[in-house]
Amino acid sequence: MNNKTYITTTLPYVNAEPHIGHALEFVQADTIARYFRQKYGKENVFFNVGTDEHGQKIFKKAQEENISIQQFVDKYSDRFKEYCKLFFVEYDNFYRTSTKEHAQIAQKFWEICKKNGDIYKKQYSGYYCVGCERFITEKELIDGKCPDHGTEPELKEEENYFFRLSKYREILLKWLEENPEAVKPQNAYDELKKIVSEIEDISISRIKEHLPWGIDVPNDPAQVLYVWFDALTNYVASIGFGTNEEKFNEWWPNTIQFFGPDNLRFQGAIWQGMLASAKLPHTKKLLRHGMVLGADGRKMAKTLGNIVSPFEQAEKYSAEIVRFYLLAGISTFADGAYKEDDLVNMYNARLANNYGNLLNRVIHLANAKEVNINEEQNVEREFKQKVDEYKNEIEKAYEELEIFLALEKVDELADWGNKYITEKEPWSKELTKEQCQTVLNNLSYLLKIVSQLYYPAIPISANKAKEALEKREKIILFNKL
RNA sequence: GGUGGGAUAGCUCAGUCGGUUAGAGCAUGGGAUUCAUAAACCCAAGGUCGGUGGUUCGAUUCCACUUCCCACCA
Numbered sequence: 001m002n003n004k005t006y007i008t009t010t011l012p013y014v015n016a017e018p019h020i021g022h023a024l025e026f027v028q029a030d031t032i033a034r035y036f037r038q039k040y041g042k043e044n045v046f047f048n049v050g051t052d053e054h055g056q057k058i059f060k061k062a063q064e065e066n067i068s069i070q071q072f073v074d075k076y077s078d079r080f081k082e083y084c085k086l087f088f089v090e091y092d093n094f095y096r097t098s099t100k101e102h103a104q105i106a107q108k109f110w111e112i113c114k115k116n117g118d119i120y121k122k123q124y125s126g127y128y129c130v131g132c133e134r135f136i137t138e139k140e141l142i143d144g145k146c147p148d149h150g151t152e153p154e155l156k157e158e159e160n161y162f163f164r165l166s167k168y169r170e171i172l173l174k175w176l177e178e179n180p181e182a183v184k185p186q187n188a189y190d191e192l193k194k195i196v197s198e199i200e201d202i203s204i205s206r207i208k209e210h211l212p213w214g215i216d217v218p219n220d221p222a223q224v225l226y227v228w229f230d231a232l233t234n235y236v237a238s239i240g241f242g243t244n245e246e247k248f249n250e251w252w253p254n255t256i257q258f259f260g261p262d263n264l265r266f267q268g269a270i271w272q273g274m275l276a277s278a279k280l281p282h283t284k285k286l287l288r289h290g291m292v293l294g295a296d297g298r299k300m301a302k303t304l305g306n307i308v309s310p311f312e313q314a315e316k317y318s319a320e321i322v323r324f325y326l327l328a329g330i331s332t333f334a335d336g337a338y339k340e341d342d343l344v345n346m347y348n349a350r351l352a353n354n355y356g357n358l359l360n361r362v363i364h365l366a367n368a369k370e371v372n373i374n375e376e377q378n379v380e381r382e383f384k385q386k387v388d389e390y391k392n393e394i395e396k397a398y399e400e401l402e403i404f405l406a407l408e409k410v411d412e413l414a415d416w417g418n419k420y421i422t423e424k425e426p427w428s429k430e431l432t433k434e435q436c437q438t439v440l441n442n443l444s445y446l447l448k449i450v451s452q453l454y455y456p457a458i459p460i461s462a463n464k465a466k467e468a469l470e471k472r473e474k475i476i477l478f479n480k481l
Numbered sequence: 482g483g484u485g486g487g488a489u490a491g492c493u494c495a496g497u498c499g500g501u502u503a504g505a506g507c508a509u510g511g512g513a514u515u516c517a518u519a520a521a522c523c524c525a526a527g528g529u530c531g532g533u534g535g536u537u538c539g540a541u542u543c544c545a546c547u548u549c550c551c552a553c554c555a
Binding site: 162165187188190191194195198199200201202203204226228260261262264265270290291293297298299329330331334335336337339341342345346348349350352353354356357358359360361362363364365368369404408411412415418419421422423425426427428474476477478479480 | 485486493505507508514515518523552554555
């Protein structure tokens with residue numbers, strides 16, 4: 001049986017510093033990657049992240065900063081690498097779209113679509129907003145002005161290449177009908193169906209003269225690939241598409257793509273259409289996570305002064321605590337407000353008071369009573385059954401990408417452990433040594449499982465906890481905040 | 482502006498395919514206790530389920546409108 005799972009995030013566009021939303025996505029994907037690695041082995045997971053480095057905005061930003069574009073993208077790409085490191089995001093591949101190799105594969109993808117009759121040239125005339133740097137449809141205009149900038153767009157004419165996305169409308173709808181599990185959560189699935197039912201052909205190139213920073217259209221150096229067409233191909237390129245078919249065929253069938261609410265159209269409709277055109281299978285699982293909002297429940301914005309800096313947060317609380325909060329305190333799929341009070345409460349309640357404290361109770365008592373623990377074969381059957389029941393439920397949640405839910409249940413299991421130890425009173429002098437040993441050994445098994453199930457979210461602490469238990473060393477893993 | 486999604490205890494969220502007293506965790510208050518990070522354990526209080534109207538014997542759950550929030554609009 002092939003257990004290989006390929007996990008990829010969206011490639012962030014490198015026109016600015018990483019923000020907390022990037023952390024959410026990276027950390028979610030990393031958690032799932034770690035879960036699968038732990039469960040099925042390292043060799044069965046391939047985790048891709050990277051940066052999207054072409055397009056108008058980057059071109060312009062580099063000019064503003066007065067450095068070469070390559071320097072600019074190198075700088076920001078490095079920032080994202082550091083960012084991953086900061087939050088313990090352990091990727092197998094960091095993909096960059098500004099490499100020569102990527103250009104070749106994106107062009108190859110283009111040629112396949114072209115060969116299959118899905119790319120054609122069309123005179124395009126429309127309203128162009130300089131502020132947005134894009135064409136705006138007539139429907140979008142408000143009083144003849146751009147809805148975002150309030151300025152009057154210019155009439156502009158351009159000959160572009162178009163992708164025959166409309167050809168795949170029915171095919172994609174059928175795919176969705178037949179695979180209700182393909183998109184998480186349910187409302188993203190519903191939304192995608194609606195988007196797909198209305199898809200039209202899309203422009204997939206730009207005139208090079210306007211945008212010198214991009215990948216040349218094959219056989220037409222006057223045009224460059226539209227940045228989205230170019231970037232989307234990374235999902236297959238990173239696992240060998242166009243370079244290593246065997247590797248590609250091994251990984252692609254079981255793919256999980258993580259992305260944000262603004263990306264549903266691209267990952268769910270356009271990319272799936274591109275895959276269909278290239279005669280490749282659709283993505284197995286699309287996970288649309290939510291948006292991290294400011295503490296006031298509004299979208300973070302400079303003008304609202306509610307921006308949460310991931311760097312400051314990591315500095316203030318430690319990156320792992322921030323990581324834990326993003327996973328356990330903010331819904332996996334819905335928008336959620338980042339509130340420091342919640343972070344503190346959640347950390348104290350779940351990690352310090354519940355998990356960390358139970359760990360110390362058990363280690364301390366085992367040492368004081370000089371009894372054996374960590375003997376899995378001696379765990380009472382009924383107790384083991386109960387713990388394994390939790391374990392199965394939690395693993396099921398992880399497999400279904402329900403991270404928030406999984407972590408809630410891990411907390412429940414630790415909580416049950418605290419109730420158990422209170423009820424059994426292994427500190428009581430009325431218990432025989434054997435009875436005491438049974439209780440503490442049972443609990444050592446529970447703690448091992450809890451640590452294992454917490455590991456994908458808080459890898460460093462969970463490993464330390466496991467070690468402390470094995471060595472019977474009492475430590476304060478989670479200092480209260 | 483158009484379209485889609487959301488609004489349930491102080492906070493984070495479950496839930497109701499319409500039906501007697503709407504659930505959990507955290508936070509709060511009280512009790513009991515001390516093996517442990519003054520942690521854990523037990524109990525309690527907390528909500529006209531965003532607003533208005535409609536369908537219905539009955540709506541938090543269905544429908545319409547409305548307010549606020551989020552996203553998208555090649």
